[in-house]
Amino acid sequence: MKATDIDSLKSAWKNEQGFENKTLSQTDIEKFLQKKSKDITHLFKVGLTIDVVLKSIIGVSLMGIIILFSGNQQMVISMTAILGLILWAIWFQLKMYRSIPQTGMSEPAIRTSLEARIQFYHQRYVKSLYIGALSNSLFFISGSLYYFYFKYGEIRPMDIVDFLVFGTAIIIAFVIGAVAQIAQHNFHVKQLESCLQEIDEETMTALTIKEQRNKKLKLFFIALTALVCGLLLLAYFVFR
Amino acid sequence: MTNQRTDKHFLELIHRHQSILHKICFAYCKNRSDREDLQQEIVLQLWKSYPSFRGNSQFSTWMYRVALNTAINRTSKPGILTDSSKAPEAAYDPGDDYELSEEIRILHMAIARLKKIEKAIILLWLEELSYEEIAETIGITAKNVSVRIVRVKTRLAEIIQKLQ
Numbered sequence: 001m002k003a004t005d006i007d008s009l010k011s012a013w014k015n016e017q018g019f020e021n022k023t024l025s026q027t028d029i030e031k032f033l034q035k036k037s038k039d040i041t042h043l044f045k046v047g048l049t050i051d052v053v054l055k056s057i058i059g060v061s062l063m064g065i066i067i068l069f070s071g072n073q074q075m076v077i078s079m080t081a082i083l084g085l086i087l088w089a090i091w092f093q094l095k096m097y098r099s100i101p102q103t104g105m106s107e108p109a110i111r112t113s114l115e116a117r118i119q120f121y122h123q124r125y126v127k128s129l130y131i132g133a134l135s136n137s138l139f140f141i142s143g144s145l146y147y148f149y150f151k152y153g154e155i156r157p158m159d160i161v162d163f164l165v166f167g168t169a170i171i172i173a174f175v176i177g178a179v180a181q182i183a184q185h186n187f188h189v190k191q192l193e194s195c196l197q198e199i200d201e202e203t204m205t206a207l208t209i210k211e212q213r214n215k216k217l218k219l220f221f222i223a224l225t226a227l228v229c230g231l232l233l234l235a236y237f238v239f240r
Numbered sequence: 241m242t243n244q245r246t247d248k249h250f251l252e253l254i255h256r257h258q259s260i261l262h263k264i265c266f267a268y269c270k271n272r273s274d275r276e277d278l279q280q281e282i283v284l285q286l287w288k289s290y291p292s293f294r295g296n297s298q299f300s301t302w303m304y305r306v307a308l309n310t311a312i313n314r315t316s317k318p319g320i321l322t323d324s325s326k327a328p329e330a331a332y333d334p335g336d337d338y339e340l341s342e343e344i345r346i347l348h349m350a351i352a353r354l355k356k357i358e359k360a361i362i363l364l365w366l367e368e369l370s371y372e373e374i375a376e377t378i379g380i381t382a383k384n385v386s387v388r389i390v391r392v393k394t395r396l397a398e399i400i401q402k403l404q
Contacts, residue, residue, distance in 0.1 A: 006393045006400075009347055013366045016344045024279070030255050032283040039281055040315050110360065111379025113309050161291070189311040197359040199380060 133177030268311040350399040
């Protein structure tokens, strides 16, 4: 078959009645409108909602720790600081939730819509993934403190090995959460990028994508370093 | 009252132009279940976008734009055993729920084997949209559209030849 033969199929395409036989009734369409979206933005929104709920639960549990250790001033100050961090994280996640771009918008061209989404996910959403992964570390800290309270009724003095073990566990909890979420995020974004690449075959080079990935990696290491320093500082104040 | 009228009008329009829905789902989905999911997603997105429809273009053109945006932005879920990007034709099931003529069925099967943007270009071209309209929908120049159409038609002809 030649490319020009495709032209002859054009009128057959326009006049094809096969799809007319497969009609959706207005009731079917109404039913569609009552269902929930399975779009990528919806999945991200569900993920953000779960994280906000989880952080709220951790926040409440930390309030419990403040009450249980009310006599320990250092503990009260540290837990209040972590509560502040949780509140900021929740505020950030809610802000992110509101700014997720919608699909199916009528105005932008496919290319504009893809660019906006990719840019959003690379530059902004990735930050919320790290904040999301923070829940794991916070959950671990909160769980450990409850364990100490119910087992020993106090926080016993810790030596350097204890710091190392707990510090490592906190970091591992963060990394596991971050790696899992980033892998899923990259899987989705990669598909969007391949579409944009297909549109911009001539103009968008692989270099741009590589630059974006390097930027993301750099951001990850900065966040990781900040987390490690913050947690070590926290552990020092709590357990010294 | 106004809302009810809008709802009814919207449902009527979707009902009238539903062949667009079927054609896009046929091109972008491998099986019946996928098609039903995408149909639902497109209708939802059309409903969300409907208030912004100003009537500057034909409803069918606008519907194509929203539906293609939805289909292209829709990503598959990560799977351990499946990799849809590597062998799309292997898993494609045109289904028997449409009574299509043989040549159109083959054309659809061939379109389903194209890349996502190629599919959009050829679908719009088959609907007899002008190069300018296609360019505006995709976000490229009209000149680029003409070049791409020739390329996609050649690719489509090769696929059809293999299928026949």
